[in-house]
Amino acid sequence: MKQKYFSGTSVIIGKPNVGKSTIINKLINSKISIVSKKKHTTQSNITGIMNIGLQHQLIYIDTPGISKKYVYKNQNKTFRNTMALMHSIQFIFLILEKTSWTNEDEYILNIVKKYLKPIFAIINKIDKIKSKEHLLPHILTLSKKHMFQEIIPISGKTGENIHILSKVIQNKLKIVPKPTFPFDLKTNLDIKSIVSEIIREKLILYLGDELPYSIQVSTKNIIDRNIKTSYIEAVISVNNTQHKKIIIGCKGKKIKLCGSLARKALEKFFNKSIYLSLKVIKKNKTL
Ligand SMILES: Nc1nc2c(ncn2[C@@H]2O[C@H](COP(=O)(O)OP(=O)(O)O)[C@@H](O)[C@H]2O)c(=O)[nH]1
Ligand SMILES: [Mg+2]
Structure with missing residues (x-):
């Protein structure tokens, strides 16, 4: 019988500095993407590969932060590159910071929902939320913004709940005739x-x-x-x-x-x- 493989690609998007690169590094347990307090550190799309056993391949793509002012100018090549990915990916991880929902978040959501892909709202930096009782009402507010597949609070820094990100997509992967990447790779970066x-x-x-x-x-x-x-x-x-x-x-x-x-x-x-x-x-x- 022919071997079956399961594969799925998730794109990690959001404003600058919300923790996208920290999350991909934590997910694949290797430092492939730069993390910094400075905005616009990630300059290109970076692929991280998580292999589970010998059949399941979860692919994550870290992207440069989306900023309204750069998109407006319509001269932003990195934004165009990110949008070009949207047709070939299966899942969108929209990264949000703590209990905030800003105009920029709304703006990004409005852009990506047009691609009709399942969107997961990821609330990052929960280690910085002092009163956790603010989290539940925030989740309720978010659930009214869009039919998110799931709303998941995590900390990219401490790793809290990070495993849930892979879990939620693991049984939604598609069957592919051959692995997208060799099974010993963690990134497509040379x-x-x-x-x-x-x-x-x-x-x-x-x-x-x-x-x-x-x-x-x-x-x-x-x-x-x-x-x-x-x-x-x-x-x-x-x-x-x-x-x-x-x-x-x-x-x-x-x-x-x-x-x-x-x-x-x-x-x-x-x-x-x-x-x-x-x-x-x-x-x-x-x-
Ligand atoms: N406390 C805390 N800081 C975080 C977390 N995730 C990222 N950061 C910090 O937020 C800043 C921006 O992170 P980075 O991954 O570069 O954000 P990106 O621009 O979205 O890729 C860095 O100083 C990170 O150390 C988190 O879960 N908790
Ligand atoms: Mg980054």
Whole structure:
């Protein structure tokens, strides 16, 4: 008899900073998407894969936050990319923050409900809700906004209730003739992209609001020197000399510190010693 597979893709959407990336990392138990206090950290759609046994594959897509002002300008490529996904996914996880429901949430709901896919309202950051008795009336209010499949309170940070997200879709998966991704993958990102994202996260963390949004990190080489050590070479591209100065800092102090934070995070990720070489260049200039 032919082997059957079950698969389903959920897109994780919401305003910036509601915890979308934290949730995908927790779901697949691996850091594939950048988390930060700064808005608009996630720049592209990132796929996380959760395999259950050898037949069930739950695919999650983390997306950049949707912001009314960017959509209005209609020049937002990331928004268009997210919307392009809507036809091929099965479930929508609309991430909301604590007991709030804002105009932006309403706006996002109105956009995504047009795709007629089941929408789950996910109330994130419940660890920050002081009086839990506010939760129930909020759930009631939400249930009047839309026929949500379910309304689920969770904490991406502590992991509370996170398993419910996979449970609710597990018996709604569709039968597919072959797995969408190989069963040993956790993400479709290649290893160089993951390394670049880890470095970008540390730059955001350390440079905060000073950091220009336009920077790009690109990992050029990952060379295994031996089983215990790898050499990684990455390039940070910036738009102009001013941005370059910001990142390098006085006597190279900033880039050194960011490099050291990134190296530690990479050592944790690879579980080996890392020698990290970071270069800052102006865009369109080859090395
Ligand atoms: N207390 C708390 N903080 C959270 C939770 N989820 C995310 N955060 C924090 O919220 C901020 C934004 O998270 P992030 O995942 O980058 O949000 P995104 O922009 O929606 O992807 C970060 O500082 C996270 O640590 C949560 O469940 N509880
Ligand atoms: Mg994010």
